[in-house]
Amino acid sequence: MGGVAGSKLAVAVTGAGGLGQIGFTGDPHLLDEELTSARRQLRNHKLANETGSGHVLPLGTGIIVVGTPVEEFISVISKHNPAVVWLSFGTAAEFQEWTTKIRQDSPLTKIWVQLGSVGAALEAARGCRPDALVLQGSDAGGHGHESGASIVSLIPEVCDAFRAGGLPDIPLIAAGGIMDGRGVAAALALGASGVVMGTRFLGAEEAKAPSQFRQAILEASDGGQSMARSRAFDAMWGPNPWPETYDGRCLKNSMYQSIKDGLSTEEARRKLYQDLRGQNVSPQDTMSIWAGTGVGMVKKVEKAADIVSQVRKAARETIMLLGMTVERSADED
Numbered sequence: 001m002g003g004v005a006g007s008k009l010a011v012a013v014t015g016a017g018g019l020g021q022i023g024f025t026g027d028p029h030l031l032d033e034e035l036t037s038a039r040r041q042l043r044n045h046k047l048a049n050e051t052g053s054g055h056v057l058p059l060g061t062g063i064i065v066v067g068t069p070v071e072e073f074i075s076v077i078s079k080h081n082p083a084v085v086w087l088s089f090g091t092a093a094e095f096q097e098w099t100t101k102i103r104q105d106s107p108l109t110k111i112w113v114q115l116g117s118v119g120a121a122l123e124a125a126r127g128c129r130p131d132a133l134v135l136q137g138s139d140a141g142g143h144g145h146e147s148g149a150s151i152v153s154l155i156p157e158v159c160d161a162f163r164a165g166g167l168p169d170i171p172l173i174a175a176g177g178i179m180d181g182r183g184v185a186a187a188l189a190l191g192a193s194g195v196v197m198g199t200r201f202l203g204a205e206e207a208k209a210p211s212q213f214r215q216a217i218l219e220a221s222d223g224g225q226s227m228a229r230s231r232a233f234d235a236m237w238g239p240n241p242w243p244e245t246y247d248g249r250c251l252k253n254s255m256y257q258s259i260k261d262g263l264s265t266e267e268a269r270r271k272l273y274q275d276l277r278g279q280n281v282s283p284q285d286t287m288s289i290w291a292g293t294g295v296g297m298v299k300k301v302e303k304a305a306d307i308v309s310q311v312r313k314a315a316r317e318t319i320m321l322l323g324m325t326v327e328r329s330a331d332e333d
């Protein structure tokens with residue numbers, strides 16, 4: 001989660017038994033700073049060795065591939081050896097280029113690629129062969145794939161397509177709408193080997209979220225109604241730099257509503273600027289509050305470690321309960 005998940009959140013998640021991720025920084029110097037700080041914090045937790053060589057730093061770091069020059073980031077990655085580099089939003093050729101360079105310069109680092117369709121998953125499995133595929137469904141918060149499906153159909157279809165195509169057994173990680181142990185149990189049942197949770201951690205104490213952003217998240221509910229996928233959110237302050245194939249899920253705001261009401265993007269932007277002059281705005285009109293459909297399940301601010309342990313415990317309990325239900329119904333047969 002670019003801008004929200006820094007070293008503090010990532011270290012807290014890793015310290016609790018998850019795999020923390022530092023969101024995309026957009027700048028190699030900032031990534032260097034975050035990873036250096038993470039190393040210091042991990043050492044305090046006795047979770048990292050003194051030097052990076054021969055050891056990975058037990059966390060991941062995200063790279064938004066579109067528009068990002070490989071060379072500027074690769075030296076930072078090889079300096080710190082993060083356990084995972086998570087690539088997202090790129091073409092097959094770009095993923096191939098990044099994967100090749102990372103494997104050359106930081107061979108201990110595992111590569112995850114985030115994708116949003118069966119076709120793109122097949123292309124990646126045949127092409128760059130990542131160590132894991134993050135399958136991002138349409139419920140996910142933040143930037144995503146404009147045309148997509150929820151993980152409920154996406155993951156089983158990818159599993160079936162891999163099996164039918166005799167493709168390597170690449171672990172699938174489910175992303176989008178997973179908020180608690182019930183979601184984890186469901187994702188595992190669908191065929192995932194693990195889960196990514198973004199929106200749930202917007203309620204983590206360690207997330208770098210401005211107080212108005214956090215308040216809006218805590219107040220939002222009924223995510224299918226309060227949130228929307230749109231390209232409007234990237235066009236608020238100027239032309240949208242994202243390729244047409246991407247949009248983002250965000251708290252609905254006046255820019256989104258103006259476009260829905262029929263204004264062109266330019267007209268909607270002009271109206272927003274006029275409203276700003278009159279102070280006639282709420283926080284979601286001036287900042288993009290990216291979050292997923294699960295936003296209504298973020299009820300309070302908690303420590304990241306508590307979120308990780310609650311989710312793991314609840315997932316185990318859900319799976320056990322389901323097992324017991326199945327056994328009972330088998331006994332009745």
Ligand SMILES: Cc1cc2nc3c(=O)[nH]c(=O)nc-3n(C[C@H](O)[C@H](O)[C@H](O)COP(=O)(O)O)c2cc1C
Pocket residue numbers: 001002003004023024062063064087088089114136139140141142143175176177178196197198199200290291292293294
């Ligand atoms: C605030 C926020 C920022 C995000 N930033 C990024 C990003 O920088 N790069 C990326 O690949 N995905 C980003 N995502 C999407 C996540 O990688 C992930 O797919 C998503 O959070 C999973 O769905 P969930 O939010 O329902 O848990 C972001 C999500 C959120 C909520």
